[in-house]
Amino acid sequence: MRVVNPATGEVLREVAEADRAAVAGAFQRARAAQPAWAATPLAARCNAIRRFRALAVERAEALARTLALEVGKPITQARSELAGLLPRIDFFLAEVDAALADEVVLASPADRLEERIRREPLGVVANVSAWNYPWYVGANVFLPALLTGNAVLYKPSELATLTGLAIAELLHEAGIPADVFQALVGGGEVGAMLLAEPVDAVCFTGSHATGVKVAAAVAPRLVKVQLELGGKDPAYVCDDVDAAAAAAAVADGAFYNTGQSCCAVERAYVHERVWARFVDAFVETVRGWVAGDPLDARTYLGPLARREAALGLLEAQVADAVARGARVLTGGRRLDRPGFFFAPTVLVDVDHTMRVMREETFGPLVGLARVGSDDEAVALIQRALKIDPANPSYLDSLGWAYVQQGHLDLADQPLTAAADRLPKNSVVQDHLGDLRQKQHRPADAIAAWQRALAGDGEEIDRGRIEKKIKEAQALLRK
Numbered sequence: 223m224r225v226v227n228p229a230t231g232e233v234l235r236e237v238a239e240a241d242r243a244a245v246a247g248a249f250q251r252a253r254a255a256q257p258a259w260a261a262t263p264l265a266a267r268c269n270a271i272r273r274f275r276a277l278a279v280e281r282a283e284a285l286a287r288t289l290a291l292e293v294g295k296p297i298t299q300a301r302s303e304l305a306g307l308l309p310r311i312d313f314f315l316a317e318v319d320a321a322l323a324d325e326v327v328l329a330s331p332a333d334r335l336e337e338r339i340r341r342e343p344l345g346v347v348a349n350v351s352a353w354n355y356p357w358y359v360g361a362n363v364f365l366p367a368l369l370t371g372n373a374v375l376y377k378p379s380e381l382a383t384l385t386g387l388a389i390a391e392l393l394h395e396a397g398i399p400a401d402v403f404q405a406l407v408g409g410g411e412v413g414a415m416l417l418a419e420p421v422d423a424v425c426f427t428g429s430h431a432t433g434v435k436v437a438a439a440v441a442p443r444l445v446k447v448q449l450e451l452g453g454k455d456p457a458y459v460c461d462d463v464d465a466a467a468a469a470a471a472v473a474d475g476a477f478y479n480t481g482q483s484c485c486a487v488e489r490a491y492v493h494e495r496v497w498a499r500f501v502d503a504f505v506e507t508v509r510g511w512v513a514g515d516p517l518d519a520r521t522y523l524g525p526l527a528r529r530e531a532a533l534g535l536l537e538a539q540v541a542d543a544v545a546r547g548a549r550v551l552t553g554g555r556r557l558d559r560p561g562f563f564f565a566p567t568v569l570v571d572v573d574h575t576m577r578v579m580r581e582e583t584f585g586p587l588v589g590l591a592r593v594g595s596d597d598e599a600v601a602l603i604q605r606a607l608k609i610d611p612a613n614p615s616y617l618d619s620l621g622w623a624y625v626q627q628g629h630l631d632l633a634d635q636p637l638t639a640a641a642d643r644l645p646k647n648s649v650v651q652d653h654l655g656d657l658r659q660k661q662h663r664p665a666d667a668i669a670a671w672q673r674a675l676a677g678d679g680e681e682i683d684r685g686r687i688e689k690k691i692k693e694a695q696a697l698l699r700k
Contacts (some may be wrong), residue, residue, distance in 0.1 A: 223408060225383050228294040228525040229516050229561040237383055238407035242415050248404045249419040252346045252373040255401035260371030264322065265398075267369055268315055275311045276419035278304060278357075285357075285388055290516040292384050293353055293560075294525040296339050297517050299479055307357045311365060314334040315669075318369045331690035343371035345422035345448060350413045350436070352427040352450075353527055354482045356386060359450070362401065363425040364389075372423075373402045377416050379428075380409045381527045382612065414439070421445065428452070430582070452582045454488050458599045459500055461493035467505035468496075476588040477508065477566055489572075489589050491599040497592045499569065505551050508566045515558060524551045526585060535587045536564050543569050543576040543589065546560050553586070576603060 225234045240248070260265075278285065286300035321341070346365045351360040358379060364374045378386020386502035390405040406412055410432075417424060417439045423446035426436045433451040440447055457472050459465075475487040492500050492534070513523035526532035533556060540554050553567030564586055572579050572589035579589050593599045 225292055227291050228527050228529050232559060234291055237309060237407050240406045240412050245406055245415040248406055251401040252375055252404060255399055256345055256373035259373060259399060259402045270397035271315060271369060275308060275393055277392045277396055288388060293382055293527045294516050296521045296524045303355055303358050307361055310361050310397040310473050314365045314369055322370060347374050347423045348421040348699060349374050350377045353378060353381035354479060356382040359427050360650055368398060375404055375406060375416055377406045377413050383407055422436045452484050452584060454582055455485060456603045457487045458482045459492040459496060461495040463496060465496045465499035466503040469500050470507050470641050473504050473507045477586050481586040482584055490595045491591050491602055494592050494594050501590060505568055508568055509552055513563055513685045523566055525563050527560045532585055533562055533564055535586055536565050539578040539583060543572060546576050548572045548576060592639055596689060
């Protein structure tokens with residue numbers, strides 16, 4: 223298999239792909255090695271992960287360079303991903319004791335009865351990981367899996383093969399046994415071979431279409447499945463924001479990592495009162511970015527990791543939108559240079575008949591739609607997401623952006639970010655999932671809003687926050 227630099231089209235390295243025999247052998251070795259790893263004291267498992275952390279710090283620059291070369295991620299953003307890995311490691315290390323602690327649910331000395339929940343490792347976990355954040359997203363699975371005594375068969379994306387091999391190398395050097403963590407190199411066919419093995423859990427990060435196939439493939443076995451899939455994330459810009467600040471925040475949320483993020487803003491709804499100021503500032507921000515060599519620290523936009531497939535999708539979405547009446551304010555085409563680059567693209571006069579407002583893009587393209595009210599924005603967001611107002615979905619992020627009981631509330635600076643303690647779209651109900659995720663409760667939201675009200679010098683909509691506190695308190699009373 224050839225590893226290609228998407229910024230130049232040059233072959234970086236050729237790597238041998240796993241075949242069916244190699245996958246089967248890896249599973250057998252993992253199954254045999256897992257009990258001893260589970261019997262290893264938790265303190266020793268934690269120490270190995272601490273050594274892994276130290277090695278990631280020590281070699282961060284070389285690892286970031288590898289990521290930039292094979293995925294095309296700008297070097298500053300590659301460094302940021304590795305820096306973001308560190309608090310994620312610290313989070314899992316801090317939480318693992320509580321996650322594994324026995325829970326006594328009934329103690330009746332008089333009846334000489336005790337009921338206790340004890341959490342045990344699943345066994346062998348198949349981790350089919352992503353290319354866009356291989357360190358950060360992969361760690362969400364293999365760190366808690368290893369800490370809680372599981373063996374991991376790690377299938378890195380074929381677009382991030384060298385990084386996947388580097389992860390394995392660091393874990394082994396840190397003290398994780400070679401058979402407890404194994405990297406299986408190859409494309410989708412290798413992932414299919416891995417899912418055919420009798421693994422005890424499957425964790426997949428990738429597209430919705432592939433996620434459906436993964437779930438269907440393992441459904442007859444009723445094993446644990448954790449899916450982190452793409453989508454069509456919206457942002458709503460209210461009428462009381464600082465238009466320039468909001469434009470900068472939403473633009474970064476849309477185009478960071480060249481738009482190749484599961485949580486990227488792929489469509490934005492802007493209140494008509496701030497529309498003109500917001501759009502002008504948004505386009506100015508986008509036009510100010512540098513697209514080019516990922517190893518150049520000035521570069522904000524790199525090439526597309528999926529190369530020709532991604533370019534074709536972007537061109538098709540732009541052409542469809544323009545044919546239906548959209549206008550291109552900037553971009554809309556490939557860049558005339560070696561590699562697989564697409565100009566950052568902003569569309570207006572968009573509606574939901576257009577693919578760009580309904581289908582995942584996963585690239586440097588966003589549609590901006592003008593709305594006349596909060597209610598109109600909520601209706602459009604729900605229509606595209608297929609949200610039933612009677613059974614709303616919770617979409618919390620660091621920006622307090624969520625749909626709940628048919629209402630939308632956003633802070634002045636909407637953000638797209640990952641947070642350890644906020645819920646994802648699916649939770650694995652075992653100790654792997656318990657460690658990876660903490661459920662977000664109305665009480666947590668109330669505390670956050672009350673802290674915001676107590677802050678000094680911040681321009682906030684106190685009436686709106688107080689209303690949300692009352693709504694969350696009502697939920698607690700139910």
